[in-house]
Amino acid sequence: MSTSIASRRLSVLVVDDHDIVHWGMRLVLVQQDWVERCVPATTGDEAEDRARRYRPNVALVDLFVGDESGTDIARRVRAAHPSTRVLLVSGAGRISATAARAAGAAGFVTKDRSAAEIVEAIRRIGAGEDVFDAPPSPADGGAGAAGRPAHQRLTGREHEVLQLVAAGLTNAEIAAELRLSPNTVKEHASSMFRKLGARNRADAVVRAQRLGVLN
Numbered sequence: 108m109s110t111s112i113a114s115r116r117l118s119v120l121v122v123d124d125h126d127i128v129h130w131g132m133r134l135v136l137v138q139q140d141w142v143e144r145c146v147p148a149t150t151g152d153e154a155e156d157r158a159r160r161y162r163p164n165v166a167l168v169d170l171f172v173g174d175e176s177g178t179d180i181a182r183r184v185r186a187a188h189p190s191t192r193v194l195l196v197s198g199a200g201r202i203s204a205t206a207a208r209a210a211g212a213a214g215f216v217t218k219d220r221s222a223a224e225i226v227e228a229i230r231r232i233g234a235g236e237d238v239f240d241a242p243p244s245p246a247d248g249g250a251g252a253a254g255r256p257a258h259q260r261l262t263g264r265e266h267e268v269l270q271l272v273a274a275g276l277t278n279a280e281i282a283a284e285l286r287l288s289p290n291t292v293k294e295h296a297s298s299m300f301r302k303l304g305a306r307n308r309a310d311a312v313v314r315a316q317r318l319g320v321l322n
Contacts, residue, residue, distance in 0.1 A: 116143040117233040120163035120191070122154040122180055124173045132167065135222050141230060149173075151180045158187040165233045167225075168212075170197035171316045176309075178202070178210035178274045185211040194232045196225065202321050204239045206270035209284070214238035261320065265299040268292060272299075273312045273321055 119142060121132045129147040136145045146161050148154040150172065158166065166184045170177040181193040195207055198218035207215045214237055216228050228238045261269065264285075271281045278296065282289045296308075303320070305311035315321045 115164075115233070116141055117164040117230075118142075118144040118146065118161055119229060119233075120146045120148060120154065120157055120161065120166040120184070122148045122151075122166060122168040122172060122177070122184070124149050124169070128169070131222065132225075135226055136229070139226065139230070141233075151175045151183055154180050155183040155187045158184040158191055162188050163191050165229050166191050166193045167229060168193055168195055170195050170202060170215075170321075171313075174313070176273065176275070176312055178206070178212070181210045181212050182275065192232045192235075194229055194238065197316075201240070201319070202273060203270045206274040206321075207239070209271065209274040209276060216240050261299060261302055262295075265295050265302070266320075268295045269299050269311065269315055270321060272296065272308050273315065 119136055121129055123129060129149075133145045133147070136142045144161065146157050146163060148157050154166070154168070157163070166181070168177045168180050168184070172180060177195055177197075181195065184191055184193060193212040193214075195202060195210075195212045195215040196218060197215075201217065202215055204215065214228060214232050216225060216238065217240055218225075220228070220240075231238050267285060268281060271284060276284065278289050278292045281287075282292045285292070300307070300311050303311050303314045303318070305314050
């Protein structure tokens, strides 16, 4: 890493709907000599406004902010200030690197990490690196699968469709990404909705986040 990048002072936007997260991250970040400013936002509207106003180098965005999708917020932040690099973070559920990148994010880490590790991930994102937690081991898809809850019996393709739905892609965009026909994507999505007990795309993302299905 060059000296100029390493010594660069960063402005960090923290997007989360929990006050304790803002308090904790601000407490930790302001102690870093490479942090110039820590800006909080609790909604997508606030995140977009503050990205435009403060032009942060990095945005730390929770994967689920209230009823809003972190991937949608990531897009809004990037639209407001395209040079902002987004690090998605979640305490429940995961997102693939492919889906995260489709939303414009440069990284994803879980809240299982220590504060020091999350701060280091922010620093690395600000230095131009991509940072993605390793995905968990695939769930057992063989014998015994029928005894698992329906949401745990999603096929590999249904998982891929779910991840891209969570990233905000349309069926046509998912079809192009996965090299499938739109009708095939619709069939996979319908099956995935049924297994999750979801009414629509937004409900599927909400349920998947809460069940920890997005991986």
